[in-house]
Amino acid sequence: MKLKIAVLPGDGIGPEVTAQAVKVLKAIAQEFDHSFQFKYASAGAVAIDETGDPLPKETLDVCKATDAILFGAIGDPKYDNNPDAQVRPEQGLLKLRKELGLYANIRPVKAYDTLLDKSPLKKQFIKGTDICIYRELTGGIYFGEKTLSEDGNTASDLCVYSRSEIERITHLAFKSAQSRKRKVTLVDKANVLESSRLWRKVVTEISQEYKDVKLDYLFVDNAAMQIILNPKQFDVILTENMFGDIISDEASVIGGSIGLLASASVGDYFAMFEPIHGSYPQAKDLGIANPIASILSAAMLLDHFELYEEAELIREGVERSLKLNITTPDLNTKFNHISTTKVGDFIEDFINNPKDTNMNFTNIHLGQSTII
Numbered sequence: 001m002k003l004k005i006a007v008l009p010g011d012g013i014g015p016e017v018t019a020q021a022v023k024v025l026k027a028i029a030q031e032f033d034h035s036f037q038f039k040y041a042s043a044g045a046v047a048i049d050e051t052g053d054p055l056p057k058e059t060l061d062v063c064k065a066t067d068a069i070l071f072g073a074i075g076d077p078k079y080d081n082n083p084d085a086q087v088r089p090e091q092g093l094l095k096l097r098k099e100l101g102l103y104a105n106i107r108p109v110k111a112y113d114t115l116l117d118k119s120p121l122k123k124q125f126i127k128g129t130d131i132c133i134y135r136e137l138t139g140g141i142y143f144g145e146k147t148l149s150e151d152g153n154t155a156s157d158l159c160v161y162s163r164s165e166i167e168r169i170t171h172l173a174f175k176s177a178q179s180r181k182r183k184v185t186l187v188d189k190a191n192v193l194e195s196s197r198l199w200r201k202v203v204t205e206i207s208q209e210y211k212d213v214k215l216d217y218l219f220v221d222n223a224a225m226q227i228i229l230n231p232k233q234f235d236v237i238l239t240e241n242m243f244g245d246i247i248s249d250e251a252s253v254i255g256g257s258i259g260l261l262a263s264a265s266v267g268d269y270f271a272m273f274e275p276i277h278g279s280y281p282q283a284k285d286l287g288i289a290n291p292i293a294s295i296l297s298a299a300m301l302l303d304h305f306e307l308y309e310e311a312e313l314i315r316e317g318v319e320r321s322l323k324l325n326i327t328t329p330d331l332n333t334k335f336n337h338i339s340t341t342k343v344g345d346f347i348e349d350f351i352n353n354p355k356d357t358n359m360n361f362t363n364i365h366l367g368q369s370t371i372i
């Protein structure tokens with residue numbers, strides 16, 4: 001298959017982790033005789049530095065002219081710590097999602113058996129967890145009208161949802177549940193918010209078209225607790241933009257690190273693949289950022305084009321690296337010198353030699369001089 005892939009590495013650890021995902025995709029292309037062409041473009045704080053705009057027109061054009069986008073992460077403390085900044089890296093990401101109509105952000109969360117000890121949660125409660133969060137991505141409080149009074153003392157953000165915005169992601173969530181454990185949990189705040197009451201009404205109506213899927217409801221405050229106490233009760237979680245943002249970072253604790261959580265942001269015409277984590281500026285260029293979220297985002301990209309065998313090979317490589325403790329320090333208390341690049345190298349090697357059973361930690365360890 002021929003694919004043109006836009007690569008937007010962004011800020012902080014974005015370039016390091018994205019480089020590993022590209023490396024892995026190149027290995028897949030070679031092994032399976034595909035042709036993947038990568039087109040780089042800038043977004044976020046780096047783009048502001050270069051052009052004054054967090055999403056320059058050329059970047060948007062590149063994204064529109066390619067089959068899929070691989071996104072790193074954006075964000076920089078110089079903007080985070082300046083509430084008066086007129087332009088911010090995050091605006092670039094939000095504009096990209098909106099302009100491309102990427103209304104559904106799909107965030108799988110799972111507990112790997114080999115990592116059960118890495119989570120602060122009790123093993124017996126998380127073992128077997130397999131959740132898929134459907135987060136609405138182009139509406140809600142992120143995109144409603146914002147105001148700041150002239151004296152600077154009153155501010156507001158409006159949360160708006162239309163029926164059609166709720167309907168389209170709800171269908172995707174129910175369809176996904178049909179191929180999983182046939183359960184959708186709508187997470188909302190319908191006891192307080194009018195917009196959440198609309199979600200309940202519309203989702204309940206649509207559920208009638210999916211009689212084989214059970215629908216239940218949880219208020220977001222309770223959901224935040226249940227995700228930690230009893231994550232196995234969930235199959236597909238359907239929720240609005242901001243609740244989805246928050247509960248997915250929370251859910252990453254189940255897996256042991258946010259550095260493992262990938263996502264697909266899809267719409268009717270475009271698709272983007274992005275780790276759920278941010279630019280982790282404290283780790284920039286230190287080689288300690290976990291690249292797996294980015295690598296698994298690349299696997300989701302391949303799934304999107306129905307390259308299932310290829311995606312599965314990446315996932316096998318990831319699982320092998322976790323099993324052998326070839327992981328960055330967020331997951332590795334034993335060997336703290338396995339770098340971002342080394343994890344990428346290992347998974348690349350695995351793709352090139354999936355049957356090489358001798359590929360174990362010793363091989364990597366012997367290459368220690370190249371490990372930071």
Ligand SMILES: NC(=O)c1ccc[n+]([C@@H]2O[C@H](COP(=O)([O-])OP(=O)(O)OC[C@H]3O[C@@H](n4cnc5c(N)ncnc54)[C@H](O)[C@@H]3O)[C@@H](O)[C@H]2O)c1
Pocket residue numbers: 013017072073074075076077080090093257258259274275276277278279280281288289290291293330
């Ligand atoms: N999609 C995105 O681009 C995105 C997402 C979230 C935050 N941000 C931006 O990133 C910047 C930093 O935000 P933040 O500190 O709240 O969130 P963050 O996700 O960057 O980091 C939070 C913490 O998660 C851990 N972490 C994150 N990524 C990791 C990785 N790959 N490997 C190991 N550990 C990892 C670290 O402990 C880190 O301190 C901000 O400017 C924010 O706006 C961007």
Ligand SMILES: CC(C)[C@H](C(=O)O)[C@@H](O)C(=O)O
Pocket residue numbers: 075090093094245276278
């Ligand atoms: C950086 C920010 C705008 C973004 C979001 O809130 O959507 C991030 O937290 C994410 O989860 O991708």
Ligand SMILES: [Mg+2]
Pocket residue numbers: 245246249276
């Ligand atoms: Mg987030």
